[in-house]
Amino acid sequence: MSESSPLLEVKKISKRFGGVHALEDVDFRLYPGEVVALAGDNGAGKSTLTKIISGVFPPDSGEISFQGVQISLANPQDARARGIETIYQDLALADNLDVGANVFLGREPMTRRFGLPMIDRKRMREEAAKTLDTLDIGLDRLDRPVRALSGGQRQCVAIGRALHWQAQVMIMDEPTAALGVPEQRKVLALIKSLKARGVGIVFISHNLHDIFAASDRIVVLRRGINAGERATVDANPDEIVRMMVG
Amino acid sequence: MSVAAAHPRPSESKQASWIGFVASARAWLFLIVLIVGFEVWSQLSFQATFVGNMFNIRSIAVFTVAPLLLAMGQTFVIISGGIDLSVGFTMGLASVTVSNVANAITPIYGTGVGLAAGIVAAVLVSVVPGLVNGLLIARLRVPPFIGTLGMYGVARGVAYLLANGTTVPVHNDALAWMGNGSLGGIPAVVILTVVALLVLHYVLSQSRFGQYVYAVGGNRAAAVRAGINVRGVTLKIYILSAVCAGIGGVLYAGRFSAGAAQAGEPLLLDSIAAVVIGGASLFGGSGTIVGTLIGALIVAVIQYGLVFIDVEAFWQFVVVGVVIIISVLVDQSQRKGGRVDE
Numbered sequence: 223m224s225e226s227s228p229l230l231e232v233k234k235i236s237k238r239f240g241g242v243h244a245l246e247d248v249d250f251r252l253y254p255g256e257v258v259a260l261a262g263d264n265g266a267g268k269s270t271l272t273k274i275i276s277g278v279f280p281p282d283s284g285e286i287s288f289q290g291v292q293i294s295l296a297n298p299q300d301a302r303a304r305g306i307e308t309i310y311q312d313l314a315l316a317d318n319l320d321v322g323a324n325v326f327l328g329r330e331p332m333t334r335r336f337g338l339p340m341i342d343r344k345r346m347r348e349e350a351a352k353t354l355d356t357l358d359i360g361l362d363r364l365d366r367p368v369r370a371l372s373g374g375q376r377q378c379v380a381i382g383r384a385l386h387w388q389a390q391v392m393i394m395d396e397p398t399a400a401l402g403v404p405e406q407r408k409v410l411a412l413i414k415s416l417k418a419r420g421v422g423i424v425f426i427s428h429n430l431h432d433i434f435a436a437s438d439r440i441v442v443l444r445r446g447i448n449a450g451e452r453a454t455v456d457a458n459p460d461e462i463v464r465m466m467v468g
Numbered sequence: 469m470s471v472a473a474a475h476p477r478p479s480e481s482k483q484a485s486w487i488g489f490v491a492s493a494r495a496w497l498f499l500i501v502l503i504v505g506f507e508v509w510s511q512l513s514f515q516a517t518f519v520g521n522m523f524n525i526r527s528i529a530v531f532t533v534a535p536l537l538l539a540m541g542q543t544f545v546i547i548s549g550g551i552d553l554s555v556g557f558t559m560g561l562a563s564v565t566v567s568n569v570a571n572a573i574t575p576i577y578g579t580g581v582g583l584a585a586g587i588v589a590a591v592l593v594s595v596v597p598g599l600v601n602g603l604l605i606a607r608l609r610v611p612p613f614i615g616t617l618g619m620y621g622v623a624r625g626v627a628y629l630l631a632n633g634t635t636v637p638v639h640n641d642a643l644a645w646m647g648n649g650s651l652g653g654i655p656a657v658v659i660l661t662v663v664a665l666l667v668l669h670y671v672l673s674q675s676r677f678g679q680y681v682y683a684v685g686g687n688r689a690a691a692v693r694a695g696i697n698v699r700g701v702t703l704k705i706y707i708l709s710a711v712c713a714g715i716g717g718v719l720y721a722g723r724f725s726a727g728a729a730q731a732g733e734p735l736l737l738d739s740i741a742a743v744v745i746g747g748a749s750l751f752g753g754s755g756t757i758v759g760t761l762i763g764a765l766i767v768a769v770i771q772y773g774l775v776f777i778d779v780e781a782f783w784q785f786v787v788v789g790v791v792i793i794i795s796v797l798v799d800q801s802q803r804k805g806g807r808v809d810e
């Protein structure tokens with residue numbers, strides 16, 4: 223893995239909130255097609271790190287490079303424009319719109335009918351269906367509000383949308399948290415299929431089983447510092463837990 | 469092609485679409501029931517037809533115009549998750565403005581210019597409360613209820629000040645014709661309102677702006693994340709609502725040949741009623757212009773019908789109020805029934 227160059231590299235990132243050192247000199251790398259699990263106890267700084275990578279707030283110090291170029295991210299749109307997508311379970315979709323409309327939200331294709339410009343809903347639905355099909359996400363009807371979908375299906379739609387818009391890096395903060403077991407499996411399978419397409423994935427999880435099932439590498443944070451990392455094949459759960467609690 | 473692992477059971481989706489059908493058909497059914505009810509009453513008590521009478525049809529159509537104009541703007545606002553309480557007095561302000569300006573310009577430049585100047589002035593004046601509402605709500609994150617309630621007071625005060633506390637008679641024949649004339653037997657105000665209806669239906673259902681109105685009402689955070697200019701959309705929504713009210717004010721001044729600060733006062737309730745009865749949710753995210761049209765017709769038929777069968781006029785407010793509350797209750801129960809995992 224070390225022979226290719228990292229897709230995303232974070233060097234000596236620090237972030238304080240008032241007196242709290244949420245992150246201190248944290249390093250992090252992500253390679254194309256790699257799945258990195260970010261592990262750590264509550265308050266370890268996992269969400270803070272992913273929020274810095276996705277442009278939610280800037281670090282106090284340290285640098286971020288994307289595809290070998292140093293970047294600064296002014297806001298989440300900036301990150302998305304570069305292909306860094308974050309999948310939020312609740313913030314991702316407009317419940318009242320259908321799958322096609324959600325996949326194309328903010329970038330709706332237009333067509334002309336009767337000489338008037340109109341949103342091309344048919345095309346949105348067809349292209350959304352195509353993308354979801356390539357990910358093996360089966361939804362029987364794409365013309366109903368996503369409110370009618372289950373948590374896992376919505377997660378899949380959000381991931382499908384990110385992929386449709388050429389995400390290079392996907393960040394998922396506890397993607398399997400509120401899901402039932404079959405749906406957790408579906409999301410983990412989806413992570414594998416994204417990986418096969420060369421997308422780099424960072425996912426936060428408190429579930430060691432998920433971490434071991436889906437990741438290539440495990441990065442552990444403890445109270446805002448790097449507590450160690452392991453290739454998943456070489457790691458065992460007890461060791462990871464020891465790193466987490468120190 | 470795709471795996472059916474996470475599909476909803478077929479029976480479930482059938483049930484969901486059935487609920488959706490009832491929701492969209494509910495307003496139509498209600499309208500039909502009302503009309504049949506008044507027809508039966510009319511036949512039994514006066515041995516006369518209610519719906520077969522062209523005079524009644526015309527009256528109801530004209531009666532629907534002003535509340536419908538307000539309600540169409542309100543539809544955008546309510547879909548976006550807001551509410552606009554200031555529309556009634558924005559309408560009054562516009563009716564006073566068109567009268568004052570038309571009266572001032574007509575003696576110098578003639579009827580046509582007087583009318584045009586009056587309309588332009590009224591529309592521009594009505595943009596102001598919409599702009600202020602939009603800025604308060606979009607930029608300063610003032611709750612719509614409070615922001616537009618403040619504007620209700622401001623527009624009301626300014627309208628009475630501009631009218632010197634009385635009504636302003638219109639001295640412009642073209643404006644009076646616009647309010648009372650007909651083309652091919654159809655009242656001009658109805659034709660103008662139908663044009664507005666078609667335009668607004670197109671904008672809401674087919675344009676990106678319309679799509680963003682739904683997105684903002686459905687999940688504001690998701691809309692922001694999708695890169696939609698949510699503040700800009702919100703600003704436009706409140707301006708649109710105010711301009712609809714402004715046009716309502718112009719038509720009012722034409723119809724009654726007078727501008728009056730209180731022109732739209734009773735219409736706030738009617739306009740919100742029309743939107744809600746038409747199937748929009750006060751929680752935001754749903755509603756249509758066609759639904760609002762049906763809602764406005766229902767309100768007009770109730771009001772006109774009650775007068776027609778000789779019920780004391782004040783009962784209209786009571787009945788419309790009760791119908792609003794019932795519509796909201798139906799909407800709420802559907803939300804609870806629709807989805808279990810919240």
Ligand SMILES: Nc1ncnc2c1ncn2[C@@H]1O[C@H](COP(=O)(O)OP(=O)(O)OP(=O)(O)O)[C@@H](O)[C@H]1O
Binds near residue numbers: 267
């Ligand atoms: N916006 C914020 N303002 C103030 N303090 C914050 C903020 N975000 C995070 N923190 C603090 O920074 C520290 C790290 O928080 P973070 O959310 O990154 O932890 P986490 O590893 O994601 O924890 P969890 O597993 O509980 O989600 C915590 O002490 C938290 O209280």
Ligand SMILES: [Mg+2]
Binds near residue numbers: 268270
């Ligand atoms: Mg967290």
